[in-house]
Amino acid sequence: MPLFCRAAGKQPAGPPGRRARPRLEELEERWVPYAASGNAWPHPELITLSFVPDGTLMASGSGGSVYSNMFSKFNGRWAAAQWQAEVVKAAQVWAQYANINFDVVGDNGTTSGQGGYQQGDPGMGDLRISGYGFSSNYLALGYLPPPGNNYSVGGDIALNTNVAYNIGSTYDLQTVALHEIGHALGLLHSTLRTADMYPIYAGAFSELTTDDISGIRAIYGARQPDAREGLLGNDTFLTAYSLTSQINATTKAAQVGNLDITTTSDVDCFSFVAPAGSSGTMTVSVQSAGLSLLRPDLSVYDALGNMLAWNYASDTYDGSTVTLTVSGVSAGQTYYVQVMGADTTAFGTGKYALTVNLGTGAMPAVSLPNTLTANGAVLSGSGGLANFTGNLDTMAANAKVERLTNRLEQLWNNLSSHGSQQGATQPLPAPVLSALLNGDVSLSHLTRLLVQQLGGVSNLTLQDAAMITWFVWDAKKDGFSWY
Numbered sequence: 001m002p003l004f005c006r007a008a009g010k011q012p013a014g015p016p017g018r019r020a021r022p023r024l025e026e027l028e029e030r031w032v033p034y035a036a037s038g039n040a041w042p043h044p045e046l047i048t049l050s051f052v053p054d055g056t057l058m059a060s061g062s063g064g065s066v067y068s069n070m071f072s073k074f075n076g077r078w079a080a081a082q083w084q085a086e087v088v089k090a091a092q093v094w095a096q097y098a099n100i101n102f103d104v105v106g107d108n109g110t111t112s113g114q115g116g117y118q119q120g121d122p123g124m125g126d127l128r129i130s131g132y133g134f135s136s137n138y139l140a141l142g143y144l145p146p147p148g149n150n151y152s153v154g155g156d157i158a159l160n161t162n163v164a165y166n167i168g169s170t171y172d173l174q175t176v177a178l179h180e181i182g183h184a185l186g187l188l189h190s191t192l193r194t195a196d197m198y199p200i201y202a203g204a205f206s207e208l209t210t211d212d213i214s215g216i217r218a219i220y221g222a223r224q225p226d227a228r229e230g231l232l233g234n235d236t237f238l239t240a241y242s243l244t245s246q247i248n249a250t251t252k253a254a255q256v257g258n259l260d261i262t263t264t265s266d267v268d269c270f271s272f273v274a275p276a277g278s279s280g281t282m283t284v285s286v287q288s289a290g291l292s293l294l295r296p297d298l299s300v301y302d303a304l305g306n307m308l309a310w311n312y313a314s315d316t317y318d319g320s321t322v323t324l325t326v327s328g329v330s331a332g333q334t335y336y337v338q339v340m341g342a343d344t345t346a347f348g349t350g351k352y353a354l355t356v357n358l359g360t361g362a363m364p365a366v367s368l369p370n371t372l373t374a375n376g377a378v379l380s381g382s383g384g385l386a387n388f389t390g391n392l393d394t395m396a397a398n399a400k401v402e403r404l405t406n407r408l409e410q411l412w413n414n415l416s417s418h419g420s421q422q423g424a425t426q427p428l429p430a431p432v433l434s435a436l437l438n439g440d441v442s443l444s445h446l447t448r449l450l451v452q453q454l455g456g457v458s459n460l461t462l463q464d465a466a467m468i469t470w471f472v473w474d475a476k477k478d479g480f481s482w483y
Contacts, residue, residue: 034215050125070131115152294350
């Protein structure tokens with residue numbers, strides 16, 4: 001799915017008020033700003049992200065081959081860790097508000113779309129971030145997740161390395177990544193001009209808007225507290241979750257997985273009584289590495305609430321493991337462990353596992369999610385229209401075409417004889433997309449194509465006809481011609 005135009009100017013005002021269209025009030029209620037594609041990752045508990053190495057084949061054809069050159073282009077301007085952090089921050093902003101987690105993994109340079117898995121490939125991320133010089137002026141391109149793209153290309157993002165990206169100003173790299181990752185998670189463009197998912201670049205964004213949050217939660221749900229929270233939560237020592245019964249009698253170790261720091265203000269507290277036969281030293285570890293991008297803050301206290309040890313992860317962008325060692329542990333004594341996010345950024349949320357070891361053996365390994373999902377038996381692919389990013393005159397014209405495309409998508413999915421019966425947002429039918437790609441913006445032709453896809457005029461309801469009439473009226477107001 002493409003990003004958005006580079007045009008940042010205000011667009012013409014929306015449809016007129018009720019006084020001008022008294023019979024179409026219901027339509028306004030049915031029109032939703034964000035748009036979910038109906039695609040979503042099969043294992044949202046862990047979605048991996050990787051940076052494609054230079055020299056990776058991205059595409060080939062009669063015009064030659066195209067290879068990723070993102071590292072050479074971006075490393076010439078910033079340290080690799082700096083520009084990669086902008087992309088990872090964009091991913092984690094989505095995870096902060098939805099029931100998903102990210103992890104950064106390596107990339108073995110497999111040709112684009114040629115991996116054997118749609119998710120969980122051990123050699124690359126589910127979202128592969130690449131870059132090359134486009135033959136057009138698009139800012140970036142991205143692919144929707146499975147099942148729309150049910151092979152390894154799903155979720156992949158390509159940045160146009162001919163664009164003069166910046167950090168914190170136009171064209172802001174994090175903003176571009178934020179928008180494209182929204183597509184990679186299953187969102188289409190929003191019709192709300194203030195949303196991150198609006199198709200036209202309008203300045204730097206580092207947070208999600210209410211519309212974006214509603215959209216991503218419509219797909220994955222809101223981030224959920226873990227089961228150890230209980231009815232009262234485990235935010236204090238008084239309501240701490242007890243680990244005592246989970247300490248192995250032989251190894252003197254206990255491990256609890258699938259824990260979650262759900263918001264930046266969330267605090268998880270645990271308690272345990274040191275068992276007989278303890279070594280006198282305990283090791284406590286919090287691991288988010290391989291589970292999420294959480295930066296954990298870990299502390300250990302005695303029964304009176306005195307802090308015995310404390311440490312935290314600082315400015316990491318790939319998950320962490322924080323470990324504390326406390327000596328002088330006495331059998332029969334109560335101890336408390338407190339876990340929270342190390343800061344109040346998006347990295348202050350995420351999944352983790354807690355391990356407590358009062359014995360002399362090695363720390364037990366944390367089990368990581370198994371998200372391995374093979375490519376579909378019959379490969380399928382879906383995409384979207386590219387958005388132009390040329391000079392001001394062309395940008396203004398293309399912005400109008402983009403608005404027309406968005407209106408058509410909304411219309412297609414709100415027609416009672418199509419969209420409302422499908423249960424998921426559907427892309428525009430191929431004949432309509434083909435007409436738009438060929439520059440055909442005749443309203444009579446486009447609406448005729450839509451009606452043909454619905455089986456003819458006889459299949460239209462009165463409400464359908466009213467919506468089509470409103471679409472034409474609104475588009476003509478924006479300067480498009482009926483003929």
